Structure formats: C-alpha cells, structure tokens
Amino acid sequence: MAEEKKEMEVHEQEKVQTEGAERMRSRPTFVPRADIYETDENVLLTVDMPGASEDTIDITLEKDTLTIRANSTHDGPEGYALAFAEFEAGDYERNFRLTDRIDRDNIHAVYTDGVLKLTLPKAEEAKARKISVKTS
Amino acid sequence: MYRSFRTPSLWRDMDRLQRDMNRLFSLYSPSTMRRAPRYPAINIWVCDDCQFVSAEMPGVDIEDIDINVDGDTLTISGELGADEVPEGTHVHRKERGAGKFSRTIQLPYPVDTEKVEASFKNGILSITLPHIEAVKPKKIAITS
Numbered sequence: 706m707a708e709e710k711k712e713m714e715v716h717e718q719e720k721v722q723t724e725g726a727e728r729m730r731s732r733p734t735f736v737p738r739a740d741i742y743e744t745d746e747n748v749l750l751t752v753d754m755p756g757a758s759e760d761t762i763d764i765t766l767e768k769d770t771l772t773i774r775a776n777s778t779h780d781g782p783e784g785y786a787l788a789f790a791e792f793e794a795g796d797y798e799r800n801f802r803l804t805d806r807i808d809r810d811n812i813h814a815v816y817t818d819g820v821l822k823l824t825l826p827k828a829e830e831a832k833a834r835k836i837s838v839k840t841s
Numbered sequence: 842m843y844r845s846f847r848t849p850s851l852w853r854d855m856d857r858l859q860r861d862m863n864r865l866f867s868l869y870s871p872s873t874m875r876r877a878p879r880y881p882a883i884n885i886w887v888c889d890d891c892q893f894v895s896a897e898m899p900g901v902d903i904e905d906i907d908i909n910v911d912g913d914t915l916t917i918s919g920e921l922g923a924d925e926v927p928e929g930t931h932v933h934r935k936e937r938g939a940g941k942f943s944r945t946i947q948l949p950y951p952v953d954t955e956k957v958e959a960s961f962k963n964g965i966l967s968i969t970l971p972h973i974e975a976v977k978p979k980k981i982a983i984t985s
Contacts, residue, residue, distance in 0.1 A: 717936075722867055730964050737936070738936040738937050739934065739936055740924060740932070740934060740935050740936060740937050741932070741933035741934040742924070742926050742930045742931065742932055742933065743930065743932075743933060744927055744929070744930050744931075745932040749926065749930075751924055751937065753899040753900065753964075754899065755897045755898070755935055755964030755965050756897070756900040756963055757961060757962065757963060765921055775921075777963075779895060779963075779965050779967075781884065781886040781893060781895070782886060782888070782893050783887055785886035785887060785888040785891075785893055786885060786886065786887050786888065787884065787886055788883075788885045788887045788892075788949060789883070789884065789885040790884045790885075791882040791884060792882040792883075792884060792897050794955070817896070817898055818899060818901065818902070818961075818963065818964050819897075819899030819900060819963045819964015819965065820899050820900040820964065828949075838931075
C-alpha cells in the first residue's frame, strides 16, 4: 500500500501573555514555534518567524537566558482594503534557558525564508567523550 | 393521493440552536480574524482594480511552491521539507511541521491570469492579481 505523505497542519499563533508590564506597541506579540535538536557537537534551535527581517531580529544572551525578539512588517499594500485575514503582522518573542554546557562565545545565527537557525556549540567539557577501558 | 407526513426532527431544532449560538459568539468575539482551516494562512487585500494575497510559509523553498490561477480561483500548493539534521540527533522539541500542502481559495473578483505577479520574501508569499477588464470599475456618465 502506498505510503501517505503527511499533510501540513495549521497551528494557531500563540500570543504572549503580558504579566504586569503593559505593552508599548499596539501590535500583538507572538510566541514563535521552535524546534530544538541536540547533536554531539551542538544544540540547534530553529525558530519560525515569517515576515521579520535581519535588521529587526534581536538575540540577547543574559546570564542563563537566551531571548529572541523580532518585529514583522508585512502589512498590506497602500490603498488596499483588507478583505480576509487569517494572520496578523506582529512582534515575536521567546526565551530559552541555557545550561552552562553551551560555548556562549561561538553562537551562530542565520535567518533565511522566515526561519531563524541558531547553532549553539557545546562547551568542550560537555561534548561526549569516549572513555577507553583498560584491562589490568 | 396520499399526504406525506413529516415527523418533527429533533436535530433540526438543535441545529438551529447551534447556529444561533455560533452567530452570537462571532458577534462578540474580540477579533475579526478566522482560524485558518488549511495551511498556509492567507490574507486577502482588495483595491479598485487589483487583489493582493499574502501567505505565511516560513521555511518553504521557493522551488517547492506552485501557484495556479483559474478565473477567480487561486491554488497555492507545495511542500515544506523537514529539517536536515545529522544522524543520531536527539530531538528535544518539535513544534514546527513538515509535509505537503495545497490550498484553493475563491477570490472575490476574477483575475487576469496574464498579469499575475508573485514574490517570496522572509517566508511570506505575496501575490498580486489584477482584475480582468470587465470587472474593473467604470465611471458611468449621467445623461440629462
């Protein structure tokens, strides 16, 4: 029997809940979807942020927290009326807690086609090491 | 000749109640946004002689996108490839999807297929669809 290819599903964008502090901007802020992978050498973080651009993305590392922020600007063309809307332009924000097993000086980020890919290399001590067993 | 006798349907009344409740909630819902039934989520903008469709498709390769226009129907289809990760990668979290998609949208106005333009930037597909001549707005002079 032929294998059915999985169909794409739509996920509703989750909005950031503001606790206490009021938002300065009138646009919504979304929590972008992310995938986290770990290999022997690196931790890879892939974050979906359509509509942002390299200049509006802000990645900061403070103590243990990696914060990713971006603004998206894909409002419709001038002079047009919005007839039907399923997504909004807004800001993106998401935090991640890093362990100290990450080499913080060599974090590398690339943004293509609406996806931010972060490569967080593991600190030397954290890389998997083979331990050889000696027989006495 | 016989008279057909219809038993009152319990479901019909329940359906009507459901529809009224839906209508009530949609009136008071805070936003006029709809949940996208299919991928990708789209926005449609209209001006006097043109329509503009934008679709959110982060991570899709431009080569994997197919756009088809027929009359007033627009079909966007393609495939979002899965991330390429080396063998033996441990997955901590997987929130993003992958797979084939196809969405057909009925546009408000019929399109001049020769003049359709599309661009893809930062994960957003933008399609400009001019109206056919017949539906462009025309000034009507009043004769006295």
